[in-house]
Amino acid sequence: MKAALLTAPKTPLEIVDAQTDNPMPHEVLIRTVACGVCRSDLHFADGAFPHPMPVILGHEAAGVVEKVGSEVTTVKPGDHVVTFFTVFCGKCDMCLSGKYTLCTSSAIRRPDGAPPRLTLDGDPLAQFINLSAYAEQMLVHENACVAIDKEMPLEKAALLGCAVLTGAGAVFNDSKVRPGETVAIIGCGGIGLSAINAAKIAGAGRIVAIDPIASKRELALKIGATDAMDPMEDNATKSLLKSSGGGFDHAIECVGQPATAEMAWNILKRGGTATILGMIAPGKSVSIPGHTFLSAKKLQGSLLGGCVPPIDLPRLVQFYLRGDLDLDLMVAEEIRLDGINGALDGLRQGDTARSVIRFD
Structure with missing residues (x-):
């Protein structure tokens, strides 16, 4: 799959051919349709916040489920989904008290000894805040995505995953x-x-x-x-x-x-x-x-507006579909993946609302 890789802070992202593993029992493989270029990505690209590298950035995305693990019950192949970076386990004190965005359980990550979700020529790649969405596919925990109404345009739905939820x-x-x-x-x-x-x-x-x-x-x-x-x-x-x-x-x-x-x-x-x-x-x-x-x-x-994504995301979709939530004005431009560095430069200059990468 094509992906935008950051190898060092303050350097341009490189378009590479990366690989995803097969889904484990609670994981979902998603074909990415659209991904917003968010300022949060820029903080990591420019080194203001540390992150293991090399890493595929991107975290504000929507797509179509291609494959699910054996124990996934929340989504199925063909579903349209929005992803979000605050993956939750649903069982810890934070989740059980309704603070889903604050979950830090290790249960949402792959166990020690398991193969990495993302690789490049056999070498492991870091996954960016549970997603790595500047790529043609995402392999994520099932509690990192929510199925939405298929009437919702996915290039607009992508914005729900970070900017709008937040x-x-x-x-x-x-x-x-x-x-x-x-x-x-x-x-x-x-x-x-x-x-x-x-x-x-x-x-x-x-x-x-x-x-x-x-x-x-x-x-x-x-x-x-x-x-x-x-x-x-x-x-x-x-x-x-x-x-x-x-x-x-x-x-x-x-x-x-x-x-x-x-x-x-x-x-x-x-x-x-x-x-x-x-x-x-x-x-x-x-x-x-x-x-x-x-x-x-x-x-x-x-953090992410204190949302409970399985509840809040479908509600936001309905706000858009009935004309209350105006996502169309938020999109400054639609680009291809190879335009990512130009979009990040636009954020550095502060003169754009949102660029959206289209993969379809």
């Missing part, structure tokens, strides 16, 4: 936005746009999109934001506090920088909640003045 989940599950509340979204990439769309679905009274790139602010207004602001303006935080009448009920940070996480905290009203979705690199810290905790504001992290 952004929409932060609104619905972590922040629990209620009708009439005010929401600020910092960063209008795929995750931020998904959060804006979800806030609109949730009935938020005011949704302010905050991004330094004018084209992204325009896109945010089309997808559901009521207002948009450039955070590079002078006294941006003071302006946001003034225009919101003293602060927002919710601020959702989708960038992954200390400064934007601090902004999320600083633009809250008393008792408001800041939810940090961006990946702040190791070694970086967020500074919060101690006395501001007396305002009863809350700061929380999030």
